[in-house]
Structures are given as structure tokens and as C-alpha cells.
Amino acid sequence: MTYRNTKQRKDVYDVLKGLDRHLTADQVMEELKKNDRQVGLATVYRNLHHLHENNMIGKVLKDGVALYDGNPEPHDHLHCRMCGKIFDVPKILNEENIKAIEDEKGFSVEEYFTTFEGVCNDCKK
Amino acid sequence: MTYRNTKQRKDVYDVLKGLDRHLTADQVMEELKKNDRQVGLATVYRNLHHLHENNMIGKVLKDGVALYDGNPEPHDHLHCRMCGKIFDVPKILNEENIKAIEDEKGFSVEEYFTTFEGVCNDCKK
DNA sequence: CTCCTTAATGAGAACTGTTATCATTGTATC
DNA sequence: GATACAATGATAACAGTTCTCATTAAGGAG
Known part of the structure; x- marks a missing residue:
């Protein structure tokens, strides 16, 4: 236990x-x-x-x-600089992207995070 | 002034x-x-x-x-979890990737950051 | 069901990285 | 050289988080 x-x-x-x-x-x-x-x-x-x-x-x-x-699944984030909200989006990078980095740099990728900073749809209205 | x-x-x-x-x-x-x-x-x-x-x-x-x-140019980062070092790498995402996100989510991307967590070449030896 | 070990808790102190305050200094313009 | 005010130094304040330690309570064993 x-x-x-x-x-x-x-x-x-x-x-x-x-x-x-x-x-x-x-x-x-x-x-x-x-x-x-x-x-x-x-x-x-x-x-x-x-x-x-x-x-x-x-x-x-x-x-x-x-x-x-509450969502433990890997995903990327959009961060709105106007309202501060964070929106989940599916991972944009794929296996090939990661493999390219690993081969080129000899770096073993365990996790990777992408964050987009900008303005969300609501705040543009 | x-x-x-x-x-x-x-x-x-x-x-x-x-x-x-x-x-x-x-x-x-x-x-x-x-x-x-x-x-x-x-x-x-x-x-x-x-x-x-x-x-x-x-x-x-x-x-x-x-x-x-000292480098103000946009670039991505590899972070080694063994030695803590941070390595610069060219941005992996391109204009098309960004445009796809913008079109799909109606989100205006001003900046975007990708970080890779893992183990660097030196630490694997 | 009761006992027992120890993981987990609550309250508050301590810590870390960073920002604010404010009197003083020194840079750049006239 | 005089002037204005951006920038500095020292320190207090702050925010978010972790640590401390005595107390509580899960949950397995008997």
C-alpha cells in the first residue's frame, strides 16, 4: 500500500x-x-x-x-492575451517532427509542449 | 529621448x-x-x-x-532533464502550421513556443 | 472490530524569485 | 554648466509554493 x-x-x-x-x-x-x-x-x-x-x-x-x-492527455494550448483564457488544442507536432529533432540533435524527447500566444476569437469581436 | x-x-x-x-x-x-x-x-x-x-x-x-x-531571435528549446542545460534549436513550426491553427480556431497567433523535454546527447553517454 | 503503521492533513512559518518604493545619482539634452 | 528625469541601489514587500511538525485517519493485519 x-x-x-x-x-x-x-x-x-x-x-x-x-x-x-x-x-x-x-x-x-x-x-x-x-x-x-x-x-x-x-x-x-x-x-x-x-x-x-x-x-x-x-x-x-x-x-x-x-x-x-482535469484532462491529463497531452495537448497544446492557446493563450489569449486579452482575456487570459487558455484553450486546449490537439498536439500539432507529430512523430516525424520529433524523430527529426532526435536524429538531428541526438536528443531523446520525452515530452514536448507548444503554446500559442495571441488573441482568441471572442476577444477579436 | x-x-x-x-x-x-x-x-x-x-x-x-x-x-x-x-x-x-x-x-x-x-x-x-x-x-x-x-x-x-x-x-x-x-x-x-x-x-x-x-x-x-x-x-x-x-x-x-x-x-x-543573448540571442533575441525566435527559436525553440531543448531542455535536458539530466543536466538541466537548455539548447537552442530553430523554430520547428512554420507559417502553414500557424495558419492552420488560426483558421481552425479563429485565434490570432502573435507568438508561439515549443519546448522539448528529454535527455541530451552528452547525458546519454 | 480493534490495533497499528504511516500516509496525509492543517496551520503557519519559511523560502524563492521577482517587483515596488523612494531617496539619490548620473545621463543626455539645452 | 544647468536642468530634467531615467536609472540606480538598498531594502521592503509580494506572490506562489514548499516545508515543518504535531495531529489525524486510511486501510491492512490480526
């Missing part, structure tokens, strides 16, 4: 699974309070870390601040 | 131009001391920000920490 399924961990996980957004640790705290779940800040951080480590949730860094989402 | 060419700014700039590495603000400080240049920490931060803002130097975020390099 290694991990324990605590109600706090489940509460944190449920928040992310229940929302289709990218949340900071603070925003997860807010949601927990909104749902009358009492979880300490350190515990929220610990569980976000734990869940991400175990591929249960996704994580992005925006300006050095961690954002978590 | 808007900006002034101070010796501190030049010192910070020269450090980055003189080294082919990605440095944190602290590492820039170290280099300055090594070269007997006296520049305050806040000034280092201000100048790194200023130089980047004016496209004089490049900037990457690694785990939320800013790294600066």
Missing part, C-alpha cells in the same frame, strides 16, 4: 474533473469553499502535485504560475 | 552577449561580480526586463524561473 484515497484528494480531483477550465491552486481553493469542502491550502498544493505526478490531471505554467486541468 | 545607456545596462547586456548560455538573474549577478562589475539586484532585474522588452535579448521560463540569453 502506497497511496491513500483521502476525501481531500478526491475533493481536489473532483473540482478539476467537474470544470472545463484551467485553475490555479487558489482557484481550486475557491471552488472547494464554494462546494463547502474544507481543505487546507498546503493540502491542495500537495494533491495537485500528487495527481499531476500520477497522470490524473494536466498542468501548464502560465507566467510561472501553475494551472491545472 | 526615452532610454539612457547606463553602464549597468551595458554590463548586463555584455554578460549575456559574452556567454552562450541561458542565465537566471542570479547567475547574471554572479557573472557581473566575477567581472568586478557592481550592479544591484533590482537593477539587474530591471535591465533584463528592459532588454527583453526591447528585443535585445531572449527569455525562456523554466519551471517558472526566467532564463535569459
Whole structure:
């Protein structure tokens, strides 16, 4: 037995699974309070870390601040500079792109991330 | 007249131009001391920000920490998880890739960044 | 069901990287 | 050389995150 399924961990996980957004640790705290779940800040951080480590949730860094989402599948991100929202998009690079880098540089790629910065459709209106 | 060419700014700039590495603000400080240049920490931060803002130097975020390099041209990064080094590589995505995203999502791309995480050639030996 | 080990928690202190404050300095223009 | 104000240095403040440590409670063993 290694991990324990605590109600706090489940509460944190449920928040992310229940929302289709990218949340900071603070925003997860807010949601927990909104749902009358009492979880300490350190515990929220610990569980976000734990869940991400175990591929249960996704994580992005925006300006050095961690954002978590309920989708652990690899995907790219569009970041709107007007409204700050982050949109998920399918990975744009494929196996061949990666193989090219690996062959050319002798670098073993384990993961790769692409982020697009710009203005989303809504904000252009 | 808007900006002034101070010796501190030049010192910070020269450090980055003189080294082919990605440095944190602290590492820039170290280099300055090594070269007997006296520049305050806040000034280092201000100048790194200023130089980047004016496209004089490049900037990457690694785990939320800013790294600066002397090359302001857009390029992608390989990050070795063994030695921590960051290697520059040419942008892998091209105009067509970007246009596809823009057309499909109605998102105007201003900048885009790709980072490859893995193990570099040296560390595999 | 009770006992026991230890993973996990809560509260707050500590830490890290960065930015803000503010009096002082020095660069560039007149 | 006088002047204006951008830039500096020292330090306080800040934000996000991690650490500490005493306490709690999962969940496996008996």
C-alpha cells in the first residue's frame, strides 16, 4: 500500500474533473469553499502535485504560475492575451517532427509542449 | 529621448552577449561580480526586463524561473532533464502550421513556443 | 472490530524569485 | 554648466509554493 484515497484528494480531483477550465491552486481553493469542502491550502498544493505526478490531471505554467486541468492527455494550448483564457488544442507536432529533432540533435524527447500566444476569437469581436 | 545607456545596462547586456548560455538573474549577478562589475539586484532585474522588452535579448521560463540569453531571435528549446542545460534549436513550426491553427480556431497567433523535454546527447553517454 | 503503521492533513512559518518604493545619482539634452 | 528625469541601489514587500511538525485517519493485519 502506497497511496491513500483521502476525501481531500478526491475533493481536489473532483473540482478539476467537474470544470472545463484551467485553475490555479487558489482557484481550486475557491471552488472547494464554494462546494463547502474544507481543505487546507498546503493540502491542495500537495494533491495537485500528487495527481499531476500520477497522470490524473494536466498542468501548464502560465507566467510561472501553475494551472491545472482535469484532462491529463497531452495537448497544446492557446493563450489569449486579452482575456487570459487558455484553450486546449490537439498536439500539432507529430512523430516525424520529433524523430527529426532526435536524429538531428541526438536528443531523446520525452515530452514536448507548444503554446500559442495571441488573441482568441471572442476577444477579436 | 526615452532610454539612457547606463553602464549597468551595458554590463548586463555584455554578460549575456559574452556567454552562450541561458542565465537566471542570479547567475547574471554572479557573472557581473566575477567581472568586478557592481550592479544591484533590482537593477539587474530591471535591465533584463528592459532588454527583453526591447528585443535585445531572449527569455525562456523554466519551471517558472526566467532564463535569459543573448540571442533575441525566435527559436525553440531543448531542455535536458539530466543536466538541466537548455539548447537552442530553430523554430520547428512554420507559417502553414500557424495558419492552420488560426483558421481552425479563429485565434490570432502573435507568438508561439515549443519546448522539448528529454535527455541530451552528452547525458546519454 | 480493534490495533497499528504511516500516509496525509492543517496551520503557519519559511523560502524563492521577482517587483515596488523612494531617496539619490548620473545621463543626455539645452 | 544647468536642468530634467531615467536609472540606480538598498531594502521592503509580494506572490506562489514548499516545508515543518504535531495531529489525524486510511486501510491492512490480526
